[in-house]
Amino acid sequence: EVKLVESGGGLVQPGGSLTLSCSASGFPFTTYAMHWVRQAPGKGLEYVCVISSNGATTNYIDSVNGRFTFSRENSKNTLTLHMTRLRPEDTGVYFCVGPWYTNWGQGTLVTVSS
C-alpha cells in the first residue's frame, strides 16, 4: 500500500522560511517523479512543483520559482520542499503526490501570517 506522510508545516511570518518533508513507502520510490500540490483555505487545488525520479530535474510554477527548492533523498525515500521568502498567499495545505496523480498524502498546513 502506498503511503505518503507530510510533516513540517506550521506558522511562519512573511519573509520567513519553512521546510516540508514527505516520507514515502509502499512503492519503488526511486522509479517515480513526485509532486507537491497545495490548497489555500476554501480554494481550489494548485500544482506547485515536480521532481524527477533521480532528482536531477525539477519544475516549479512561476509564483514559487526561485523561492522554493524541491529535493529528494532516494536512499531514505524522502522528499523535501524548502520554502523561502514566504508570502501570505503561500498559505494552505501542502500535499505530497505520487506516483503519478493517484496517491496523495493527508497534507500539512502552512500558515504565513504576522
Place this chain on the structure above:
Amino acid sequence: DIQMTQSPSSLSASVGDRVTITCRASQAISNYLVWYQQKPGKVPKVLIDAASSLQSGVPPRFSGSGSGTDFTLTISSLQPEDVAIYYCQKYDTPPWTFGQGTKVEIK
C-alpha cells in the same frame, strides 16, 4: 503554460439528474487528463484518468470523454453522495495544471 478552464463553477441539480462538467485546455493535451472528486476535509480522489478510463471502484454513473482541448465529466444519475467539488487536471507536461473546480450540490 497551458491553462485549464472548467465550467460551470457551481451547479445545483436534483437527485437522478444528468450532470455535465466541462474542462477546456488552452492547447491540445491529447488525452492526458484526470478528473478528481474532493469532499469537504478529504483528499482528492481520482475518478477518471486518460480522459475516459474509470478508476477501479468508482461507480459507473461517472464517465469521461474528450481529447485534445475539450473534455467532459458526466454523472448520469446524480446521487446525494456525489455532493463534492470536481477538478480536472492535465498531466502531459509540467506544470500539471488544475481546473478551478466545479461545486456540485443537490437541489
